[in-house]
Amino acid sequence: MNLDPTTILTPRRGIIETELEDELILLDPASGEMFSLNGTGRSVWRALDGRTVAGVVSAIESAYDVAPERAGEDVRALLAQLLEAGLVEVGLVEARSDGNGG
Amino acid sequence: MGTAADDIPTAILGRPVHARLRSAALAAWLREHWHYPAHALAPNAFAVTLEEVEPGAAPRVTDGEPVPATLPGIRLELRHSGGAWLAGDRDAGVRLQLAHDGAEIVVWGADREDGRAPFAALYVAICEALRASGLVPLHAAVASPPEGGAVALLGPSGTGKSTTLLRLVAAGWTPIAEDLSWLDPTDSVLYGWDRGVRLWPGTAERFIPGLAAAPWRAGPDGKRFLDWRVLGAPERRAARLTALVLITRDPAAATAWEPLPAREAVRALWEAVGVPLSERGRAVTAAAAPTLVSGPAWWRLRLGAGEIPARLPAD
Numbered sequence: 001m002n003l004d005p006t007t008i009l010t011p012r013r014g015i016i017e018t019e020l021e022d023e024l025i026l027l028d029p030a031s032g033e034m035f036s037l038n039g040t041g042r043s044v045w046r047a048l049d050g051r052t053v054a055g056v057v058s059a060i061e062s063a064y065d066v067a068p069e070r071a072g073e074d075v076r077a078l079l080a081q082l083l084e085a086g087l088v089e090v091g092l093v094e095a096r097s098d099g100n101g102g
Numbered sequence: 103m104g105t106a107a108d109d110i111p112t113a114i115l116g117r118p119v120h121a122r123l124r125s126a127a128l129a130a131w132l133r134e135h136w137h138y139p140a141h142a143l144a145p146n147a148f149a150v151t152l153e154e155v156e157p158g159a160a161p162r163v164t165d166g167e168p169v170p171a172t173l174p175g176i177r178l179e180l181r182h183s184g185g186a187w188l189a190g191d192r193d194a195g196v197r198l199q200l201a202h203d204g205a206e207i208v209v210w211g212a213d214r215e216d217g218r219a220p221f222a223a224l225y226v227a228i229c230e231a232l233r234a235s236g237l238v239p240l241h242a243a244v245a246s247p248p249e250g251g252a253v254a255l256l257g258p259s260g261t262g263k264s265t266t267l268l269r270l271v272a273a274g275w276t277p278i279a280e281d282l283s284w285l286d287p288t289d290s291v292l293y294g295w296d297r298g299v300r301l302w303p304g305t306a307e308r309f310i311p312g313l314a315a316a317p318w319r320a321g322p323d324g325k326r327f328l329d330w331r332v333l334g335a336p337e338r339r340a341a342r343l344t345a346l347v348l349i350t351r352d353p354a355a356a357t358a359w360e361p362l363p364a365r366e367a368v369r370a371l372w373e374a375v376g377v378p379l380s381e382r383g384r385a386v387t388a389a390a391a392p393t394l395v396s397g398p399a400w401w402r403l404r405l406g407a408g409e410i411p412a413r414l415p416a417d
Binding site for chain 2: 014016017018019020021023025027029032034036
């Protein structure tokens with residue numbers, strides 16, 4: 001899957017995150033789909049805050065001091081997997097609050 | 103019409119309940135499902151207001167985003183709009199509104215006798231209020247082994263949680279819950295939230311012959327019910343959670359305990375607690391989940407041929 005660098009991907013609403021010591025586990029309660037993210041993957045997930053794909057790549061490059069070409073490939077591959085698993089969606093940033101004060 | 107407030111819960115697990123009821127049906131339901139005076143916790147600032155109104159005075163059931171209530175065992179769709187959740191229609195329904203320091207629940211049609219009384223929705227609403235207050239419901243059979251603590255038995259309905267529970271009780275464990283308990287994540291104590299054990303006829307006797315003569319009551323769903331008191335369970339059924347066990351069936355193999363990998367533990371945990379409706383409820387559960395996965399021991403109990411060992415394996 002080819003992701004356009006200007007695409008904005010955001011975590012799908014309702015995805016459950018469970019932080020373990022060495023991994024972040026994502027669970028889609030609707031489909032039962034599970035995904036485990038290690039250190040870099042967790043940083044990619046946390047960077048999905050309204051940035052474009054190119055923005056996420058550059059955030060990872062600077063955080064991990066890796067070669068741009070390699071980081072780009074890895075991040076785009078991971079984002080494509082997350083998209084395929086239905087854990088992220090293409091679109092605008094959505095306020096992740098339901099207005100109940102918490 | 104005023105209803106006698108005898109034995110209506112004034113607090114649920116320390117959360118004050120301010121109930122204004124109109125029907126005896128709602129009072130009886132509250133008593134049956136939410137009155138556990140043995141589980142008196144220190145007063146909590148989060149208060150639940152429950153108001154019963156005539157259908158004519160019910161809040162307008164407006165359109166909203168449909169959201170499923172995923173409490174284990176309950177499938178119900180609510181509508182979410184403007185920070186409130188609604189279920190039902192103008193004749194019978196429930197409205198839940200969460201605020202920072204409490205929850206307001208309005209219910210109407212609870213005295214209907216045509217099967218449309220909105221008790222499932224009200225159950226979901228009270229559960230969500232408690233979740234937002236910091237508690238986590240656990241759909242599990244729970245028992246305390248002789249050495250103390252609480253062991254929660256998880257797994258889909260029909261996997262054998264209740265029969266395993268009874269076998270452990272027969273081996274000297276103390277029952278805490280057959281189906282539902284509430285966890286206080288601040289101290290990991292589980293509070294049993296049911297009145298006894300429900301089993302299909304013939305199930306218990308097959309494993310524990312002595313129970314055949316016990317005073318079972320027939321339930322409306324065809325299952326039979328045995329009160330905890332008959333099993334010698336204490337009134338206050340609560341203990342600190344020390345282990346969780348995912349029960350699976352494998353008739354071809356020998357019954358065995360196996361360690362459960364963290365990933366499977368995460369899935370089993372969320373399936374046992376369900377997904378809260380509110381962002382706040384989800385935050386409470388998500389904050390508790392890592393401790394629940396890494397703190398207590400996690401095992402898989404593969405139910406196959408042979409007796410269930412009445413002791414957990416050593417870590």
